[in-house]
Amino acid sequence: MFLEVKNLTKKYSNKTVLHSLSFGVDQNKILVVLGPSGCGKSTLLSCLNGFITVDEGTVFLDGQNITKLYPEERDITTVFQSYSLFPHMDVMQNLMYGLKFKKISRNDARKKALKMLHLLQMDEFSNTKIQDLSGGQQQRIALGRSLIVEPKLLLLDEPFSNLDEKLRLTMRHELRQIQKELNMTMVFVTHDQQEAFSIGDQILVMDQGQIQQIDTGQGLYSTPKNHFVLKFIGDSNLLDNGEYIRPEDIVIKSDSNGDGRIEQMDFQGSTINYLIKYKERVFHVTCLNRIEPLKVGTHVDVQYKVSKLEEK
Amino acid sequence: MGKNHLGSKITNWFVYIVISLSILLFIFYPYLSIFVQALHEPGETFNSFFMQNIKLTQNSLFVAIITMILSVFLAVSVTLCFAFISKKWQRLLRVFLLITMVSPPFVTSLAYITLFGRRGMITHDLLQMTIEPYGPQGIILMQTLSFASLNALVLIGLLKQLEPSLINSARSLGARTDAVIKDIILPLLKPGLIVVALISFIRSLADFQTPTIIGGSFKMLASEGYFAVISMGDIHKAALINLTLAIPALIGFFLYIKYDHAMSVQHHGLSSNMKAFPLPKKGFFFVGSVILSVIFYLALLLQYGSIVMNAFSVKVMGNYQFSLQPIIDSQIYLNDTITRTILYSLIAGLVGSLISFLIIYYSKVRNDRFMKFIEMVGTFPYILPGTFFGLGYLYAFSKPPLIMTGTSIIVIINVIFKQVAFATKAAKASVSQIEPTYFKTVHDLGGTVVNEWKDVFFPMTKQGFAITFLNGFISTMTTIGSIIFLVHPGQNMMTLVMFDVVQRGEYQVAAVIACMIILICLVMSGIVFGFISLSGKDWGYVFRSKKSH
Structure with a gap:
């Protein structure tokens, strides 16, 4: 493994916030750390970039034990949630900042920065003040500033959470492209599962300082390991004995003799969510918006596929 | 819309008028009358006074500029030292700095005389010397010491407002302690540095107590203005002196407004809930700031120590003994x-x-x-x-x-x-x-x-x-x-x-x-x-x- 974390433990005055975490990330892959707020994901990130000291465990990067190194000594850069671009420097100065500490001439640094601007599709902004950039542009520069030093590992701490919905989608797409182009290994922290699905090669689901499951997005969704993952990832209709039905696994058809009845209809655009009553239980159903929406009170025929948790 | 609202409107207007009038009467009018009368009253004109006493202005500016530079330099050292120390120490040292804020402005000079004066505890009693402590060097030293506290408190306040992730970003990009201070902390403190420099400059110009107490024969505008009223009763001369003082003070103030605004604009802060961690204790800035800070705090300690000692002791045959006599005498x-x-x-x-x-x-x-x-x-x-x-x-x-x-x-x-x-x-x-x-x-x-x-x-x-x-x-x-x-x-x-x-x-x-x-x-x-x-x-x-x- 390129990044290898073993038994990582962090305590804050007797309260354990990370419980002996072990996981790895392959080179040129993106690991997304996903979890509700307060689950310890930012603490985990701070252990990786060195801004907090760990109580137990080791972190190896490319075979080197970096557990005790200062942040500035680690070959890791971080894109922070608040962008943290230096307000007293312009775009180019921000981009070139990390190169000051590499043995590289000013001229070469400039060339690299211009190349990075091009990659970020922001060629015309080289002399712009940081304050004059939009949120999305600031985020791009922050990303570029961290990428330009060619770190072995790039950490991203909820980098898109301050952007609006549309921009967020674009940025996810761009990040993946840049990652492929530069062959970068990344750890990306988020609480947004859509973001996790679209970015992550692997997703590490965390709760209360513990790893709940590490898998691909598809794997998490189709074979959740426990109740937490099941409830956290996607929606589901819980049955007994660890059985559940995903809302899209229920197919309903208008049928005056059907056992089901539409109780509520929630129009979402591309999909329609229904609440149906079927055999004395209430089920969430998600349908694609292909046919005329069914009205409340309509009787429906119900077909479904039951899934089962591997462990209860 | 009843009576109720009418009463409120009347109250509103009453308060508005009383406040406006009182400010005009008790702030604007006194300043206006000093300008009008100092420039129109019979007697020496402003121009001739200024030309004949150019030396006074030179002395005042000389002391103010050196004091400004030294007190800002010292304050920066004290501030940077805060970036290296833990919360516990920060709190303790802040309290120490705050004590200087509740002291009368010339307490430093008092301590200086009792320690280093002709009969000073250190120079005379300890080292058996009789040195001349009076003059510009004493004024500069005392003003520097007493202004540095306020300057440091302002700068420490700004340091605390710096977005921690800016410092963390720089470190994450490979910046070591010295680079973080040089590239990030100092440039971001710049508006604050200018503001405290101007405050020190204006305060030094206006300070008449320090030169009066330890200036000796060194004459400055502020102390001469004081003597003009107190010993000669020459209010006209005092007004001319104060007008002279007002010119650099006003220039300083316009610069101050500019940078004070810049300071508040820059430091709105995104305030993420992230904490900045103390920087690694190494590098030039670490060593330098710690040495200067230690000297500074020792000087403060010495200053307050001597004040307390003087307040609670009498000298018997060359030795200090605990006594309440000074309190009784007071x-x-x-x-x-x-x-x-x-x-x-x-x-x-x-x-x-x-x-x-x-x-x-x-x-x-x-x-x-x-x-x-x-x-x-x-x-x-x-x-x-x-x-x-x-x-x-x-x-x-x-x-x-x-x-x-x-x-x-x-x-x-x-x-x-x-x-x-x-x-x-x-x-x-x-x-x-x-x-x-x-x-x-x-x-x-x-x-x-x-x-x-x-x-x-x-x-x-x-x-x-x-x-x-x-x-x-x-x-x-x-x-x-x-x-x-x-x-x-x-x-x-x-x-x-x-x-x-x-x-x-x-x-x-x-x-x-x-x-x-x-x-x-x-x-x-x-x-x-x-x-x-x-x-x-x-x-x-x-x-x-x-x-x-």
Whole structure:
């Protein structure tokens, strides 16, 4: 493994916030750390970039034990949630900042920065003040500033959470492209599962300082390991004995003799969510918006596929 | 729309007019009369005075510039040291710095004389030397030491507001301690550095006590202005001197406004909930700042140590012995001065804060343009030397239509309106944290302006009000410049008595008074902060800045 974390433990005055975490990330892959707020994901990130000291465990990067190194000594850069671009420097100065500490001439640094601007599709902004950039542009520069030093590992701490919905989608797409182009290994922290699905090669689901499951997005969704993952990832209709039905696994058809009845209809655009009553239980159903929406009170025929948790 | 609203409207207008008129009368008019009369009165003209006394200006500028450079340099060292030390140490050292804020301004000079003077504890008693401590070197040293504390407190405040992830970003990009300080911390503190430099410059120009006490034969504008009134009764000359002082002070002030604004714009902070961790303890800046800080704190320790020692000891056959004699000796100088000083300080703190908060209500909440002008007039005493303000009162209120000189009311009015400059700044900061919709809600639900004050404005700013009051109290307890010409025998204030006994060479009595002033200020701080922590618990949600995201 390129990044290898073993038994990582962090305590804050007797309260354990990370419980002996072990996981790895392959080179040129993106690991997304996903979890509700307060689950310890930012603490985990701070252990990786060195801004907090760990109580137990080791972190190896490319075979080197970096557990005790200062942040500035680690070959890791971080894109922070608040962008943290230096307000007293312009775009180019921000981009070139990390190169000051590499043995590289000013001229070469400039060339690299211009190349990075091009990659970020922001060629015309080289002399712009940081304050004059939009949120999305600031985020791009922050990303570029961290990428330009060619770190072995790039950490991203909820980098898109301050952007609006549309921009967020674009940025996810761009990040993946840049990652492929530069062959970068990344750890990306988020609480947004859509973001996790679209970015992550692997997703590490965390709760209360513990790893709940590490898998691909598809794997998490189709074979959740426990109740937490099941409830956290996607929606589901819980049955007994660890059985559940995903809302899209229920197919309903208008049928005056059907056992089901539409109780509520929630129009979402591309999909329609229904609440149906079927055999004395209430089920969430998600349908694609292909046919005329069914009205409340309509009787429906119900077909479904039951899934089962591997462990209860 | 009944009677109720009419009453509220009348109250509103009454308050508005009283505030505007009082600021114009007690701040604008005194300054105006000093300008008009100093330039038009028969006697020496401003030009001839200035040309003949160019040496005074040169001396003042020389001391002010060197003091400015040194005190900022020292303050930067003390501030940077905070980036390396833990929270616990930071708190301790901050308290130490704050004590200097509640001391009379010339306490440093008093300590200097008792330690290094002709009969000083260190130079004379310990080292058996008789050296000449008086002159510009003493003034610069003392001013540097006493201004560095305030400068450091301002800069430390700014350092704390720096977005921690900026520093973390730099480190994450490979910046070591020295690079973080050089590339990130110092450039971001730059507006603050300029502001404290200007404050030090203006304060040094205006300071007449230090040169009076330890200047020796070195003559400066501020001290000459003081002597002109006190020993020669030459008010005209004092006015000319103060006018000369006002020129660099005004230039400094315009620069100050510019950078003070830049400072508040830059440091709005994104305030993520992330903490900055102490920087690794290595590099040039670490070593340098720690060495200078240690020297600085030792000097403070020595200073306050000597004051306390002088207050509680007598010299018997060359040895110091614990004694309450200095306290007993001080009684004849004080009489009812202590009660009067506390009373005046309470009034100045309360009334000054009330006026300032109401000014800010109109200028900021109501966005009233005339009140913005009044607010600006209110800042004059902050810019111009305190003696200038006092002299203005002497000019303005010694003749019709308003004769007040010689009364105690003129002193009270003076200390009240001197507070307005700083209090409006504090009030502004406090008011800017209230969501404007609260005020709209009051009207939306049928309330009046009076309800705005009663139900929103004052309840929600009560912490800021308490702090502003405390500041007014302390600054009145330690003030000297603006009232020294106004106070008549029988109306004395503690700082004035202290200044008087220092000049008579009664250093131990002066030390007793210094300790008393510091103690009274500390007790009042304890009361105010106790009140804030008792009342403050439920108010977190009101303020914008505490909103988490």
